[in-house]
Amino acid sequence: METLSLLADGFSVALTPQNLFLAIMGCFLGTLMGALPGLGPANGVAILIPIAFSLGLGPTPSLILLVSVYYGAMYGGRISSILLNIPGDEPAMMTCLDGYPMAQQGKAGEALSLSGVASFVGAFVATCGLVVLAPQLVKIALLFGPAEYFVLFTVAFATLGGISSTNQAKSAFAAALGLGIAMIGSDSQTGSQRFTFDHIHLYDGIDFLIAIVGLFALSEVFIFLEHHRGGAAGSSAATKVGRIMPDFGMIKRCIPSMARGTGLGFFSGVLPGAGASLGSFLAYSLEKQTVDRDGKTFGTGDPRGVAAPEAGNNAASGGALVPMLALGVPGSGTTAVLLAVLLQLNITPGPLLFTKNPDIVWGLIAALFIANFILLAMNIPLVGIFTRVLMVPTRILMPIVAMISFVGIYSITGSSFDVMLMVGFGLAGWVLRKLDVSLVPVILGILLGNQMEVNLRRAMTISDGDWLTLVGSPLAIILWIIAITGFVLPMMLGRRMKNKMEAARNEEEFVGD
Amino acid sequence: MSDRIFGGFGLLLAVFYIWAASTIKDSFMVDVVGPRAFPYIVGTILGLCSLYFIIRPDDEPDWPHMREFAEIFFAAAVMFAYCVALPEFGFLISTVFATAYLTWRLGTLPLWSLLTGVLTSAGIYIVFHLILGLHLAEGPLGF
Incomplete structure (x- = not known):
């Protein structure tokens, strides 16, 4: 009951005209960004953070804007999967398998509206799950001391590579790189200058926004330059949608698929190291095994093969918010970017957020519900607008992305040194991506590095320098076991999982890149 | 080969990082661990991972022309x-x-x-x- 009244308060925060307007804008921009190949949810939110911040919006309105972008991008990812067989973002990969064949049979409109409904179901149920689960997790998190927090951060890094990671050393290297960058600047505990080499620009450390925008958005621009991919993603023929209104009979038949996809997706969202890509993959595979054991209809345009992964991917993106809000530990790239939003607004997520700033948490959750309805409304009748975006050639689009990144960083820092630093991060991001080093642990390291160190040092101060305090409580030992399992398991299973995911993708000819 | 070169760079970076960490000056405030311990840990992880890249490199990535x-x-x-x-x-x-x-x-x-x-x-x-x-x-x- 208490939760419901808090949620009602949240709605009163989110339903002010300004916040409602921001939610609509966010949903629109998010769907746009999700639909465009090369601009996923993480990039989209990353570019908009500095802009939302320099607009001087308060914490709740900025959050509402940016989480609407996040949900919108998750919805939008499916559009180019279905129409062009090119996933708009990674989690939308599985939607290609049955969505594109449907489009080729002239049922693009049905596929789009069905997947819109499936996205809605997945995201809506997951947001309800967030309401129920997050306060419970907060109760556990309140038992955490500094030592447990330190181990919890270790869990986040150890599991971030995910079950499909093939080289855990690269994930660990990326995490250490991020943590190392976070150490630059004056030490929060004693004030000593660290790694600044008497360079005045480095005294305050490196702003994580510079790193995020550089590593995510600019490195993408470099990838496009490298491949000379300047053309439009879609032609006008390919983006013809046809009948848009959903076929209710078809939707009814897909309800069980959506339910299964949602459940699986939500759990992979909540678990550390899984995330939306795995959520949609599991949802699709399970669905195939349940309803199409002989492999007759899946892959040839079965609507259930569209509904399940879309529900799974959107449910996972809601589920991923549970550990991010309740523990302050994100489990995926996009939630890491949302953590950056909170940190930029001087809000430290975690159990204290729920007790100290209930208006922010519940306003945010209410905004998610509202965003869902807006997105459903936007995505079914208006899907034609978004498909037209696919006709904008990337040779015009990517420079705009680059320039908006520059504008954002310049407007918050006002220094051309910082903007150069961003270009440097963009180049480094390109090299790391070439070497198959994931960028998410780097970002997470930069974001969490200082907190991780502070917790370690607090734990040490409490125990008077006894390192055994890190394994001093049952909770800490359990967390260590999770961390070690999460790190070691992919070494055995990683290659198999990755091959499976790739095999599923290549079953039919994949005309993406 | 790329991974070995990358590992070499990583190793240099780790050595440099640990050296730079050892030059951090104490201030008048002190705590039990001090400002150098965590950077040492981070530098060590960097170094160990880089050694792994040198010993067991991945397949060659698609380098552009x-x-x-x-x-x-x-x-x-x-x-x-x-x-x-x-x-x-x-x-x-x-x-x-x-x-x-x-x-x-x-x-x-x-x-x-x-x-x-x-x-x-x-x-x-x-x-x-x-x-x-x-x-x-x-x-x-x-x-």
Whole structure:
């Protein structure tokens, strides 16, 4: 009951005209960004953070804007999967398998509206799950001391590579790189200058926004330059949608698929190291095994093969918010970017957020519900607008992305040194991506590095320098076991999982890149 | 081979990082662990991972040809030049040329690139500066 009244308060925060307007804008921009190949949810939110911040919006309105972008991008990812067989973002990969064949049979409109409904179901149920689960997790998190927090951060890094990671050393290297960058600047505990080499620009450390925008958005621009991919993603023929209104009979038949996809997706969202890509993959595979054991209809345009992964991917993106809000530990790239939003607004997520700033948490959750309805409304009748975006050639689009990144960083820092630093991060991001080093642990390291160190040092101060305090409580030992399992398991299973995911993708000819 | 070179760089970075950590001066405030312990741990992880890359490298990634390398190099150079030009010439003028270069390299015809540059620059200026009131770089002419 208490939760419901808090949620009602949240709605009163989110339903002010300004916040409602921001939610609509966010949903629109998010769907746009999700639909465009090369601009996923993480990039989209990353570019908009500095802009939302320099607009001087308060914490709740900025959050509402940016989480609407996040949900919108998750919805939008499916559009180019279905129409062009090119996933708009990674989690939308599985939607290609049955969505594109449907489009080729002239049922693009049905596929789009069905997947819109499936996205809605997945995201809506997951947001309800967030309401129920997050306060419970907060109760556990309140038992955490500094030592447990330190181990919890270790869990986040150890599991971030995910079950499909093939080289855990690269994930660990990326995490250490991020943590190392976070150490630059004056030490929060004693004030000593660290790694600044008497360079005045480095005294305050490196702003994580510079790193995020550089590593995510600019490195993408470099990838496009490298491949000379300047053309439009879609032609006008390919983006013809046809009948848009959903076929209710078809939707009814897909309800069980959506339910299964949602459940699986939500759990992979909540678990550390899984995330939306795995959520949609599991949802699709399970669905195939349940309803199409002989492999007759899946892959040839079965609507259930569209509904399940879309529900799974959107449910996972809601589920991923549970550990991010309740523990302050994100489990995926996009939630890491949302953590950056909170940190930029001087809000430290975690159990204290729920007790100290209930208006922010519940306003945010209410905004998610509202965003869902807006997105459903936007995505079914208006899907034609978004498909037209696919006709904008990337040779015009990517420079705009680059320039908006520059504008954002310049407007918050006002220094051309910082903007150069961003270009440097963009180049480094390109090299790391070439070497198959994931960028998410780097970002997470930069974001969490200082907190991780502070917790370690607090734990040490409490125990008077006894390192055994890190394994001093049952909770800490359990967390260590999770961390070690999460790190070691992919070494055995990683290659198999990755091959499976790739095999599923290549079953039919994949005309993406 | 790429992974071995990468590992070599990583190892150098780790050694440098640990050395730089050892030069951190104590301040008048002290705690039990001090400001050097955590950087040492981080440096050690960097070093161990780099050793692993050297011993067990992954398959060779798809490196682009020299031409694409040059492409990336010049694009980065233009972006750096853009950063230098921002405070000198202001947002509008610098952005026209930076955008024109990038869109040209992505395949727009030269003259159209200049037009795209002008439109992008003006568009961003109108939306972000005039409508949203963001602070953009000002040149000698005030824009």
